[in-house]
Amino acid sequence: MATDDTIPITVEFSGGLELLFANQRKLTLSIPTYNENRTRSNIAFLVQHLCDNLMKDPRKDMFVLDGTVRPGILVLINEADWELEGEEKYEIQKGDNILFVSTLHGG
Amino acid sequence: MAPSLCAICATNRALILRPKDHSKLCKPCFVSVFETEIHHTITTNALFHRGEVIAIGASGGKDSTVLASVLKTLNERYDYGVELILLSIDEGIKGYRDDSLETVKRNALQYEMPLTILGYDELYGWTMDQVVEQVGKKGNCTYCGVFRRQALDRGAARLGVKHVVTGHNADDVAETVLMNLLRGDLPRLSRTTSIVTSTPSAVSSDPNSHTNIKRSKPLKYAYEKEIVLYAHHKNLDYFSTECIYSPEAFRGSARALIKNLERVRPSAILDVVRSGEDMAKLVPGSDEGCGGVCASAVAAAEEGEGGCGSSNGRTAGGEMASMEMHLAQNDLAAENGLEVEITSVPAKKGKKNKGQPPAPRKTTKQVMGQCKKCGYLSSQDVCKACVLLEGLNKNRPKHEIGVVDEAQEDSTSGVQGVTNGINKVNIQVD
Numbered sequence: 001m002a003t004d005d006t007i008p009i010t011v012e013f014s015g016g017l018e019l020l021f022a023n024q025r026k027l028t029l030s031i032p033t034y035n036e037n038r039t040r041s042n043i044a045f046l047v048q049h050l051c052d053n054l055m056k057d058p059r060k061d062m063f064v065l066d067g068t069v070r071p072g073i074l075v076l077i078n079e080a081d082w083e084l085e086g087e088e089k090y091e092i093q094k095g096d097n098i099l100f101v102s103t104l105h106g107g
Numbered sequence: 108m109a110p111s112l113c114a115i116c117a118t119n120r121a122l123i124l125r126p127k128d129h130s131k132l133c134k135p136c137f138v139s140v141f142e143t144e145i146h147h148t149i150t151t152n153a154l155f156h157r158g159e160v161i162a163i164g165a166s167g168g169k170d171s172t173v174l175a176s177v178l179k180t181l182n183e184r185y186d187y188g189v190e191l192i193l194l195s196i197d198e199g200i201k202g203y204r205d206d207s208l209e210t211v212k213r214n215a216l217q218y219e220m221p222l223t224i225l226g227y228d229e230l231y232g233w234t235m236d237q238v239v240e241q242v243g244k245k246g247n248c249t250y251c252g253v254f255r256r257q258a259l260d261r262g263a264a265r266l267g268v269k270h271v272v273t274g275h276n277a278d279d280v281a282e283t284v285l286m287n288l289l290r291g292d293l294p295r296l297s298r299t300t301s302i303v304t305s306t307p308s309a310v311s312s313d314p315n316s317h318t319n320i321k322r323s324k325p326l327k328y329a330y331e332k333e334i335v336l337y338a339h340h341k342n343l344d345y346f347s348t349e350c351i352y353s354p355e356a357f358r359g360s361a362r363a364l365i366k367n368l369e370r371v372r373p374s375a376i377l378d379v380v381r382s383g384e385d386m387a388k389l390v391p392g393s394d395e396g397c398g399g400v401c402a403s404a405v406a407a408a409e410e411g412e413g414g415c416g417s418s419n420g421r422t423a424g425g426e427m428a429s430m431e432m433h434l435a436q437n438d439l440a441a442e443n444g445l446e447v448e449i450t451s452v453p454a455k456k457g458k459k460n461k462g463q464p465p466a467p468r469k470t471t472k473q474v475m476g477q478c479k480k481c482g483y484l485s486s487q488d489v490c491k492a493c494v495l496l497e498g499l500n501k502n503r504p505k506h507e508i509g510v511v512d513e514a515q516e517d518s519t520s521g522v523q524g525v526t527n528g529i530n531k532v533n534i535q536v537d
Contacts, residue, residue: 014339014347015169015335015347016347016348016349019348019349070366071363071366071367071369071370072331072362072363072366072369074332074335074336076122076339079122079134079340080110080120080121080122081122081123081124081336083124084110084111084121084122084124084131099339101335101339102347103169103278103331103332103334103335104362104366105168105347105348105349106166106168106347106348106349106350
């Protein structure tokens with residue numbers, strides 16, 4: 001039962017976003033399978049989860065803006081553009097790799 | 108959602124959704140299309156010629172890294188016959204540029220290109236760390252921007268290279284177009300939208316002069332999103348950072364606007380670029396107005412100062428002065444039947460043609476001149492870099508920088524403030 005309560009996933013940050021997550025480029029974590037509303041956890045939930053629980057940097061708006069991933073940050077779900085996968089509504093599956101890559105930072 | 112197949116090969120799973128036309132592509136097809144489009148940009152604009160040595164302005168960031176990788180690929184695939192080298196500018200900011208330069212050094216090995224790193228200390232006698240120590244954290248972007256603008260040209264001249272390519276992408280250009288629109292600065296549009304700009308050799312017959320460098324932006328039509336995806340899917344080694352002196356500089360409002368527009372309507376970015384080009388054609392004295400053949404002049408001296416690791420430093424500068432120089436040059440060119448370059452005509456000739464309404468004030472001696480101190484193309488007796496340096500060297504800033512009371516990310520208007528101030532003085536003298 002316990003194993004079905006959570007989904008193991010990998011979350012990666014690059015393009016400068018790792019700076020907001022204590023310079024960690026890769027996180028292995030488990031998120032609840034269902035969120036409070038008894039719906040399957042999706043990308044929107046994951047983003048909120050990352051913000052609330054894993055992001056120590058106070059500059060939340062560099063990751064999330066107006067309740068969604070900040071424009072200019074690309075989200076790849078198992079290497080595919082999240083726009084091909086339903087964006088925030090994509091329901092996270094066991095073993096998924098979610099990559100957030102910023103296009104906003106310079107060289 | 109069922110996975111969709113690539114629109115080109117119809118075999119592989121689509122991983123990329125192209126912003127410009129919503130097409131869904133797989134990884135290999137995307138890489139191939141992306142490279143082919145850059146090739147198309149290069150050939151249709153005749154950016155390169157065989158035997159040319161081309162310096163890639165390399166910062167270690169995504170844009171210049173992708174540029175170097177793609178140019179190497181294309182040069183081999185299509186046999187351009189050009190020699191590619193890397194040119195990096197070290198502003199002298201510990202903990203910021205150090206890591207990027209390490210990336211550039213790796214790139215040099217990966218792409219087998221010779222690398223030259225030129226420091227502000229070497230060029231100007233001051234590192235940015237020293238400048239900040241002297242002037243403080245506010246306003247230092249002005250120095251960095253002014254110094255950077257000349258640095259690539261100076262570096263290229265030292266290497267005897269006539270052509271510098273930079274990684275400016277479609278998002279950068281769209282952002283600049285918007286900023287100029289929002290400022291009501293149409294004259295500058297033509298220069299910021301040109302794919303090729305070159306400083307004229309008008310001020311010097313010395314072929315090695317650093318005022319005789321061509322600049323081009325092969326990634327001008329490439330989306331930032333695709334550049335990042337290309338780097339990701341090709342596993343390119345690049346470095347992302349923000350300048351430690353201006354950590355939030357990328358949050359320029361024009362940039363945010365562009366990114367918000369892209370979310371709603373992805374084609375908007377290229378549409379803004381194209382609108383910028385079309386508007387530029389309508390501006391008197393624009394490069395585009397004569398099909399981009401006429402003296403592109405002055406542009407390189409005034410653009411590409413994108414400091415702060417992001418692009419919102421790219422739009423400052425002596426717009427009016429440049430415009431005047433440009434107009435004056437067009438007049439001169441018309442008088443002499445020259446199209447591209449003016450070499451030895453006294454600037455005073457520009458005083459004719461007074462009847463023409465769009466040309467405001469004609470040349471004073473310094474308009475088309477060289478900086479008396481360093482020889483760099485300058486509309487003033489002494490170029491901005493030398494003015495700032497003089498201040499630094501006197502142990503205090505000579506000019507109060509306009510940015511001081513403003514938010515750091517607004518530093519571009521600070522530069523403009525200084526420039527306009529100088530222009531005003533000139534007008535009165537006139």
